[in-house]
Amino acid sequence: MAITMNKVLGEAFGPQAGTARAVKEVALVLAGIAFLALAAKIRVPMWPVPITMQTFAVLTIGAGLGLRLGLITLLGYIALGAAGVAVFSGDSAGVAYLAGPTGGYLVGFVVAAATMGLLARRGWDRSVTGMAGAMLIGTAIIYAFGLAGMSVLFLADKGAAWVLQYGMLNFLVGDALKLVLAALVVPGIWKLVR
Numbered sequence: 001m002a003i004t005m006n007k008v009l010g011e012a013f014g015p016q017a018g019t020a021r022a023v024k025e026v027a028l029v030l031a032g033i034a035f036l037a038l039a040a041k042i043r044v045p046m047w048p049v050p051i052t053m054q055t056f057a058v059l060t061i062g063a064g065l066g067l068r069l070g071l072i073t074l075l076g077y078i079a080l081g082a083a084g085v086a087v088f089s090g091d092s093a094g095v096a097y098l099a100g101p102t103g104g105y106l107v108g109f110v111v112a113a114a115t116m117g118l119l120a121r122r123g124w125d126r127s128v129t130g131m132a133g134a135m136l137i138g139t140a141i142i143y144a145f146g147l148a149g150m151s152v153l154f155l156a157d158k159g160a161a162w163v164l165q166y167g168m169l170n171f172l173v174g175d176a177l178k179l180v181l182a183a184l185v186v187p188g189i190w191k192l193v194r
Contacts (some may be wrong), residue, residue: 003108029073101153106143107140108145146168151167154166
């Protein structure tokens with residue numbers, strides 16, 4: 001059974017070959033990193049992990065840029081933060097930040113963006129229901145890594161119920177709203193592109 005490989009949004013416009021395409025891809029990656037940094041600063045304070053627009057940004061970047069550019073964008077974002085640039089949701093940055101409560105979520109962002117890129121390549125981002133399904137999968141990946149990281153830090157002291165409450169349950173309503181937003185926006189952009 002052959003799997004259809006579709007273009008992702010980032011490939012649907014602008015130069016398709018040569019140096020101009022490379023310049024476009026660099027611009028898309030830089031714009032993606034800036035979008036992620038901005039989304040991280042849109043936050044509702046919560047402890048130990050704030051609610052931000054990062055998951056929306058991560059999943060739409062993965063879908064819009066595809067596997068390769070999505071990974072480059074997420075890895076560039078994390079590298080900037082690890083180097084001390086304040087791109088994460090808090091005011092702090094650096095390698096120590098990656099070992100804190102949000103570290104697992106940041107790893108999950110990379111895996112989720114890659115997964116979204118693969119699903120977009122198969123056309124999941126073209127419809128509201130497909131994009132909603134992809135967002136559910138991407139969100140589940142982020143939570144799997146985030147909860148694992150939170151468990152390492154807090155399970156022994158706080159317990160599983162606490163980790164689940166403060167690592168996932170408090171964020172479900174916000175994530176549902178972000179899912180609906182992305183499920184409408186990305187297929188809507190495809191309609192405009194067509």
